[in-house]
Each structure stands twice: as structure tokens, then as C-alpha cells.
Amino acid sequence: MKTELKEFRQYVAQVGEIDPIMIDVQKAEGIYVWDTEGKEYIDMLSGICVGNIGHRNPRVIDAVKAQMDKYMHVMVYGEFVQSPQLEYAKYLMANLPKGFDQIFYVNSGSEAIEGALKTAKIFTKRTEVISFKNSYHGSTLGAVSMLSAEEFTEKFRPLIPDCRSIEYNNEEDLEKITTKTACVVAESIQAGAGVILPSNDFLKRLRQRCTEFGALLIMDEIQTGFGRSGRLFAFENYGIVPDILCIAKGMGGGMPIGAFVGSKEIMNSLNNHHPLIGHATTFGGHPLSCVAALETLKTIVEDKLMEGVEEKGELYKTLLVHPRIKEVRGIGLFNCMELKEDENNKEVDWSRVLINLFEEGIISGTHLFNSNCISIKPPLTITEEEIRESCSRILRALDKL
Numbered sequence: 001m002k003t004e005l006k007e008f009r010q011y012v013a014q015v016g017e018i019d020p021i022m023i024d025v026q027k028a029e030g031i032y033v034w035d036t037e038g039k040e041y042i043d044m045l046s047g048i049c050v051g052n053i054g055h056r057n058p059r060v061i062d063a064v065k066a067q068m069d070k071y072m073h074v075m076v077y078g079e080f081v082q083s084p085q086l087e088y089a090k091y092l093m094a095n096l097p098k099g100f101d102q103i104f105y106v107n108s109g110s111e112a113i114e115g116a117l118k119t120a121k122i123f124t125k126r127t128e129v130i131s132f133k134n135s136y137h138g139s140t141l142g143a144v145s146m147l148s149a150e151e152f153t154e155k156f157r158p159l160i161p162d163c164r165s166i167e168y169n170n171e172e173d174l175e176k177i178t179t180k181t182a183c184v185v186a187e188s189i190q191a192g193a194g195v196i197l198p199s200n201d202f203l204k205r206l207r208q209r210c211t212e213f214g215a216l217l218i219m220d221e222i223q224t225g226f227g228r229s230g231r232l233f234a235f236e237n238y239g240i241v242p243d244i245l246c247i248a249k250g251m252g253g254g255m256p257i258g259a260f261v262g263s264k265e266i267m268n269s270l271n272n273h274h275p276l277i278g279h280a281t282t283f284g285g286h287p288l289s290c291v292a293a294l295e296t297l298k299t300i301v302e303d304k305l306m307e308g309v310e311e312k313g314e315l316y317k318t319l320l321v322h323p324r325i326k327e328v329r330g331i332g333l334f335n336c337m338e339l340k341e342d343e344n345n346k347e348v349d350w351s352r353v354l355i356n357l358f359e360e361g362i363i364s365g366t367h368l369f370n371s372n373c374i375s376i377k378p379p380l381t382i383t384e385e386e387i388r389e390s391c392s393r394i395l396r397a398l399d400k401l
């Protein structure tokens, strides 16, 4: 049944300016979303890097249904023994590099970032938080305090003190990390900036500097994680291991869940700092989300979804050639196409681009800090034929500009 758009906007709070596309969702499966009029869309956003194993993956659905028949929420996080939490933790740890012993479950990426920041402050007994310009780490106040652009923060001041941003891929700026720094929060690939890859050995230098000055390196793999880069986590492509890993989005295969993961020593500092409450969450590690997360990770590993990712990304780079495309940039299936002005130097009208794509049956979006960049981040399960079909639709949409 069709949902009345006017009513929807009247009753459901909106996130910002009205979006040029509003799909009245009827169903989603694999790489596809259908609206209530039966129109089919290929999802090039994967629900913003959530549907890495495709929408409504049957393994996830079966696991959630089976768990629903046993129990759902029973107690606030950490109070009762729950096997779905343990099983996921063991399987995740077995697939991570050495040094990660414990996971703290939360409900979202922002919450994972908040927990990691608090942990770093307690562990190091320092206050300074360093992040990178044009990074987005969430919408809670701690995460907002790390936003570099005044336009996003001015209305929320005062923010958390002692937060400063430095430039990504600028090795000289790493000198600002000192013995005052509790932590550096970094994305291994800058997502919202328009898929900016780390240049040369930038992440290695960052890792070295943090180690040298005793600052914790917190890696935000909330968007880049779960196989999208061809490795389980994108940092694995660059020969580094962070102190705390923040995950969410693709973790739950469509169910809400997030977490931060670290060594026992680091994680204990948060949990043991007060006899009653270190960090708390009612729904963190919800059993339905944990079984969904386990099946998601098992699907990525057992179905070897990461093996095809590099080749699939390359196919996009080969096929997406058009006078309006400046570059297709990224790694694996974590890409964007950056558009350029037309021959009369007319700027890219990104909302027109998105509407054209939408009309051709493509769901995509721009990037927070670079609206000329359009997401090419389909589910990892996309086939070669489907990639070709999605590219034909994208090129037709650009022809109509």
C-alpha cells in the first residue's frame, strides 16, 4: 500500500533538507529495492554500507527467526549470560589480527565511537582527542565535537573540550599528536570526504606516532568494514593494527548493532573504573542483532565474498567512463564517481544527478563533504551481469544531464 508522502513528512521527523528522492519501500532483496508501484531499483548505497551481504539475506532471516523463538531482550547489557553475544565475540576475534580480546556491544556507530572515546580517556588519563578534517564519526555530541566544519557544530556549542582536527594524508600534521593526546580517531579510508584513500605510508606513520607518544589509535571502520575493501576491515590493507576498532552498519546484515573492540587491558579500563557503571546500554548486544551479526560474518567468510570484491570494483572503474565523470575512486566495492562540470563549466547539480539515477532505477547518494561524489557501494554479492546493468543505468542517467 502506498504511504502518503505528505503525512510521512508531517509525522516523522526529517534529518535535514528534503531529499530529492523518497522511495516508498515495498520490499528489498539482494541488491534490489522495490517501491509500492513495483518499480525496481539497484541499491548502489547498500543502505549506506549496511547491506554488504545483500538485503534480506536468508541466513540472517533464519537465524533471527530461530532466536525469536527462544528469547529476545531479557536484561540490560552485561547482566545475564547470553550465548549469541559470546558466539559472535569468539568468531569475530578469530577473524581479527592478534591484539583484540574483548568486544563491547552497542547499538550504532555513534555509540561505538562514544564508548571508544571514553575508554581512551580513562586508559591514558589524558583529555585531548584528535580527529581528521572532513571525517564524520556520528551524530552524538562526542562524535559531533570531532567534526571540523563550523557549519555542522556551531549550533551545538559548547562541545566536548580538547578536540582538534588535523589534515588527513598530511604527515607534518601528525606532529600535533603529543603526550597530551588521549587518542586519534581515524577512518582508514575517508568516507564522507568522498572516498579518500590513505596516501603512501600515511597510516603507518600515524600508527608509529601514536605508539611513540602513547596515544590510542581508534579506527572507525563503521562504513569501510565487513569486506567492502576486499579485506574484512580496510586497515588490513595498509599494514597497521589499531588499538580500538569501532564497527557497526554492515555488522548486523540489516539488524541494528555496533561495537568497539580492543585488548583486554584497554577494555578493562572502561569496565572497571567504577563498581556500578563503566559504560552502559540497555539494548547493546541484543540477541537478535547478535545472531544476525554472526550469520553476516559467517556469510562473508564462508561464501568467500571478499575474494571477488577487487575484480568487481575494477569492472566499475572500466565501465564507468563518461564525459561527466572525472574519476571513479576507491578500493574494492567502496567507491565513488566524482563528477565534473559540463563543457560550459556549469557546476554539477547533484540533486539532478540523483533524480536522474532514481528515474533509471538506481539508488545512490552524495558524500557529506563532497557532493560531486556519487556512491558506488553496492552489496558485495552483486554479480558481473548486475554490475553491467547498473553501469548502463548510471551512464544513461548521466547522458540526460
Ligand SMILES: Cc1ncc(COP(=O)(O)O)c(C=O)c1O
Pocket (backbone or CB within 6 Å): 048, 108, 109, 110, 111, 136, 137, 138, 139, 187, 191, 220, 222, 223, 248, 249
Ligand atoms: C564513518 C562513520 N562513522 C560513524 C558513523 C555513525 O554511525 P551511526 O549512524 O550508526 O551512528 C557513520 C554513519 O554514517 C559513518 O559513516
